[in-house]
Amino acid sequence: MLRSLGGPEVLVPEEVPEPSMAPDEVLVEVGAVGVTYHDVVQRNGTMRRHTKLPLILGYEIAGTVQAVGVAVTTLRPGDRICTKAFRSCGLCRLCRNGMETACARRVAVHGGYAERVALAEEVCVRVPEEVPLEVACMLGPSTGVALNAVRDVGGVRLGETVLVTGASGGVGLSTVQIARLSGARVVATTRSEAKRAALTEAGAHHVLVAADGEDFSKAVKALAPDGVQVVVDTVGSRVFTPAFKALAVGGRYVMVGQLFREEISINPAFVFFQRARILGVGSVRRDQLEDSVALAASGQVRPLVARRMPLEEAAAAHALVERGELVGRVVLVP
Structure with missing residues (x-):
């Protein structure tokens, strides 16, 4: 339970009442929950939106339905599910035009750092038996976001070159795999030489090791002299300048993450001289999550579990994620 903002030590295990279930919700026994940088x-306290204390963190959830509300029509007890990050209304103009992640009435998913959680039917997608729950928990706000960034927002095409920043994280690693699957040449950046082999195995054609603040644009241009057609940036402000400098004329800069509080400064002339498009990715739609489940079930995308830890070690898991030493996702298993 999160009762105050601060370091990992503010995450303290405690007993709470069984979650109540609304008519359109299901009660889920949590099988696994991803520990994300969003958490x-x-x-x-960097991200205050949708953070109202006290709060049970955890929105990358996979588990088994234990009970269903009277208004639930598509799920039944025993179904294995994973989640997207927001509940959307399904009725507004944005929802009706494929922008459900921007729904003005969206409600954030929380509660995964627990043994059981009540979830809206709308945020749950079935998972087949061949996909382990430790993997399934990553298919929404990790793999699904990567699919959204590469296929639907970035529009990556066969033969293009894609630069992926923060490539060793949950979203980054899936982005590398999906970009390679799309027929692109993939350049991945990471801060650690120790992660090179894992990124190459995931599908990166080239891996660049660069510290925070280092200008890696020349190294990218040595591989792609005209620049890269697409940047998928999972880090944000600390890599924006070199990543933007590596962009080709007419390129697409796809913003996925902003992990730190710093702001960036850019001369607007650089945007129109470069004929660049800066595009924001807003989470994952339900259809994208369904597609991610299908990709994982077929073995075309393989989200990587970096470490499994018991729920009571959530504080230690957060410390691991902040240090950025692992490749893939740290997963809590109640």
Whole structure:
């Protein structure tokens, strides 16, 4: 339970009542929950949106339905499910035009750091038996976001070159795999030489090791002299300048993450001289999550579990994620 903002030590295990279930909700026994950097920035106060204390963190959830509300029509007890990040109304103009992640009435998913959680039917997608729950928990706000960034927002095409920043994280690693699957040449950046082999195995054609603040644009241009057609940026402000400098004329800069509080400064002339498009990715739609489940079930995308930890070690898991030493996702298993 998160009762105050701060370092990992503010995450303290405690007993809470069984979650109540609305008519359109299901009660889920949590099988696994991903520890994301989104959780970290909620905990430390960098991200205040949708953070109302006290709060049970955890929105990358996979588990088994135990009970269903009277209004639930598509799920039944025993179904294995994973989640998207928001409940959407399904009725507004944005929802009706494929922008459900921007729904003005969206409600954020929380509560995964627990043994059981009540979830709206709308946020749950069935998972086949061949996909382990430790993997399934990553298919929404990790793999699904990557699919959204590469296929639907970035529009990556066969033969293009894609630069992926923060490539060793949950979203980054899936982005590398999906970009490679799309027929692109993939350049991945990471801060650690120790992660090179894992990124190459995931599908990166080239791996660049660069510290925070280092200008890696020349190294990218050595691989792609005209620049990269697409940047998928999972880090944000600390890599924006070199990543933007690596962009080709007419390129698409796809913003997925902002992990730190710093702001960026850019001369607007650089945008129109470069004929660049800066595009924002807003989470994952339900259809994108369904597609991610299908990709994982077929083995075309393989989300990587970096470490499994018991729920009571959530604080230690957050410390691991903040240090950025692992490749893939840290997963809590109640």
